[in-house]
Amino acid sequence: MSDAFDWDSFQPAFAIEAQRHGFLREDLLQTGAGALSAWTRADPGPVVYLSAGIHGDEPAGPLALLAWLRAGGCRAGVHWRICPALNPHGLAIGARGNAAGADLNRDYRTRMTDEISAHAAWLERGPLPALFVSLHEDWEAQGFYLYEINLGEDDPLQAERILSAVDPWFPRHGGDDIDGHVPRAPGWIFHEAEPDLADGWPEAIHLAKLGCPLSFTFETPSGAALSDRVGALEAALQTTLRFLPEGRCD
Ligand SMILES: [Zn+2]
Numbered sequence: 006m007s008d009a010f011d012w013d014s015f016q017p018a019f020a021i022e023a024q025r026h027g028f029l030r031e032d033l034l035q036t037g038a039g040a041l042s043a044w045t046r047a048d049p050g051p052v053v054y055l056s057a058g059i060h061g062d063e064p065a066g067p068l069a070l071l072a073w074l075r076a077g078g079c080r081a082g083v084h085w086r087i088c089p090a091l092n093p094h095g096l097a098i099g100a101r102g103n104a105a106g107a108d109l110n111r112d113y114r115t116r117m118t119d120e121i122s123a124h125a126a127w128l129e130r131g132p133l134p135a136l137f138v139s140l141h142e143d144w145e146a147q148g149f150y151l152y153e154i155n156l157g158e159d160d161p162l163q164a165e166r167i168l169s170a171v172d173p174w175f176p177r178h179g180g181d182d183i184d185g186h187v188p189r190a191p192g193w194i195f196h197e198a199e200p201d202l203a204d205g206w207p208e209a210i211h212l213a214k215l216g217c218p219l220s221f222t223f224e225t226p227s228g229a230a231l232s233d234r235v236g237a238l239e240a241a242l243q244t245t246l247r248f249l250p251e252g253r254c255d
Contacts (some may be wrong), residue, residue, distance in 0.1 A: 065231060140223055
């Protein structure tokens with residue numbers, strides 16, 4: 006896999022795979038870099054929402070969702086909602102923010118951007134997810150880490166299983182400060198359902214405020230090879246989806 010991300014080929018490639026697996030497309034917004042698309046396949050079952058590409062300089066997330074789809078990860082018996090590329094302009098040019106330089110993942114409270122205004126409305130008119138998984142990357146990280154927001158029963162084994170699944174790719178981000186947070190264990194930030202910045206809500210806080218009971222945000226080290234970052238995110242996602250009831254993968 007090349008370390009270059011090609012936005013122009015990603016969009017049609019994802020559409021082909023999603024349609025092959027029975028997903029329906031909804032374009033939430035037209036941007037100068039193409040549509041901001043949401044994909045849904047509403048099987049009877051728990052609602053799972055997957056998100057990637059809100060930071061345009063983090064290409065492994067969109068590519069991991071594409072790889073996961075290609076591998077047939079979207080098993081039956083789940084109501085899937087997927088936004089694989091929330092920041093078309095940023096992904097097209099490899100920039101964190103949108104065309105105006107805004108960090109979309111701090112805009113869920115104020116909704117100043119067209120992207121998040123459209124995306125938050127789509128989230129709110131659909132069913133509440135039982136599980137939210139968000140794929141990110143971190144330029145400052147040396148290893149892998151995750152955020153967990155858990156409004157239900159604490160189950161420390163879940164984070165451990167995810168981190169174990171990623172161990173073949175990356176060490177767990179150590180130290181006593183990860184991205185400004187005190188980790189519960191290496192690689193694991195157990196985050197309250199409150200934002201770090203009062204007006205700078207990220208997507209995961211928005212989902213928690215809506216009532217989504219469990220969310221995981223994964224962060225791979227941006228300096229590593231793209232193929233390893235994609236492989237790690239796909240493994241973390243596959244493991245997380247096994248937490249669902251009757252979590253057998255077809
Ligand atoms: Zn990010």
